[in-house]
Amino acid sequence: MHTSRIPRRRTLGLLTALAATLSLTATACGGDSAAGTRTADGKAKITVLRSNGAIFEPLYIAEQQGYFKDAGLDVTIKAGAQDTSQNAPSVLNGEAQFAMTDSSGFLKGAASGMGIRIVTGLQSATTKTDPTDGLLVKKDSKITSFKDLEGRTVGISALGGTIQFICEYLTQQAGGDPSKIKFVALPTTSLTDAAKSGKTDAVFSFGPFYFAAKDSGLRSIGNGMNDLPGMVQGLLFASQKYLSANGDTAKKFIDAVAKAITYADAHPAAVKAIDKKYTQVDASFIDAHDISYYDKNLNRTMMRTVITKMHEFGLLDTEPKDADVYWDQAPVVTS
Numbered sequence: 001m002h003t004s005r006i007p008r009r010r011t012l013g014l015l016t017a018l019a020a021t022l023s024l025t026a027t028a029c030g031g032d033s034a035a036g037t038r039t040a041d042g043k044a045k046i047t048v049l050r051s052n053g054a055i056f057e058p059l060y061i062a063e064q065q066g067y068f069k070d071a072g073l074d075v076t077i078k079a080g081a082q083d084t085s086q087n088a089p090s091v092l093n094g095e096a097q098f099a100m101t102d103s104s105g106f107l108k109g110a111a112s113g114m115g116i117r118i119v120t121g122l123q124s125a126t127t128k129t130d131p132t133d134g135l136l137v138k139k140d141s142k143i144t145s146f147k148d149l150e151g152r153t154v155g156i157s158a159l160g161g162t163i164q165f166i167c168e169y170l171t172q173q174a175g176g177d178p179s180k181i182k183f184v185a186l187p188t189t190s191l192t193d194a195a196k197s198g199k200t201d202a203v204f205s206f207g208p209f210y211f212a213a214k215d216s217g218l219r220s221i222g223n224g225m226n227d228l229p230g231m232v233q234g235l236l237f238a239s240q241k242y243l244s245a246n247g248d249t250a251k252k253f254i255d256a257v258a259k260a261i262t263y264a265d266a267h268p269a270a271v272k273a274i275d276k277k278y279t280q281v282d283a284s285f286i287d288a289h290d291i292s293y294y295d296k297n298l299n300r301t302m303m304r305t306v307i308t309k310m311h312e313f314g315l316l317d318t319e320p321k322d323a324d325v326y327w328d329q330a331p332v333v334t335s
Helices: 009-029 031-036 057-064 084-092 103-111 162-173 188-197 207-215 240-245 247-266 268-278 283-288 300-312
Strands: 044-050 073-079 098-101 116-124 133-137 153-156 182-185 202-206 219-221 232-239
Touching: 044 084, 044 247, 057 073, 057 247, 057 268, 073 247, 084 098, 084 103, 084 116, 084 232, 103 116, 103 162, 103 232, 103 300, 116 240, 116 247, 133 188, 133 207, 153 162, 153 188, 162 202, 162 300, 188 202, 188 207, 202 207, 207 219, 232 240, 232 247, 240 247, 247 268, 268 283
Parallel strands: 044 073, 044 098, 153 182, 153 202
Antiparallel strands: 098 232, 116 232, 133 202, 133 219
């Protein structure tokens, strides 16, 4: 099992080298010039890489409701990498014009010098909905707060990402020392068993796995990501090179997505229909639970907190400036 304390400088070097290589490749091959191709009737062709899990629903709604077509766009939606932070190379080399990821996935690329920018949010943590993720322990566990994670082992789905950050941040907020937590990466499907068997002292789970774990008798602590309202859980990004050359098209794209976000929040049945088609979650589970709340806005204040704290916790080697994070037409708000 791997723990959270892994060399970061080597990762930074590899990512920087990758970014440089991809930049040269894009230049040599025409890069984003291919992205500017149009259909026979003049529509701008766009490929967007979605996540494999959720939060992609507004993309399909924009397609179904004709928002992309009305904007003069021919959009192809494809499933991207399982780890959405790995979608950046496809955007940099022009295979796709936009891609999904979360805060930490994007920030790792931005901190390594990749020429990528956030163009819009899709979903952020909010107190408007009940928690759909969180820390879980056995009912008789002595862990009653995040501070109690000091010296404990916590199972998470991936090391160094958003979930590890949340655990460390909330531990620090509770007066604990996050450096004293041992994290282990486990398959999402194995998290519940790890907590129940005592393989780990706690786990952080999400979505249907979180609810199933609670139904099986595990006890939740805190409110998960909802304890960090404004933290971006899903976003779309593009290469700065593409945005510089195709700003009008990019604006039409994010405006169409914004319309779809408004529609999604008002029509839960449409969202559930998409989930039944594009996820492997049981239909009865989808019907029994409320949809998430979608939001295009990017909370600059919370994102800066995430950047600062991820750097403090050793999850980022550098703190990217706002100019290296957001496209200048992205829907950024300050709170």
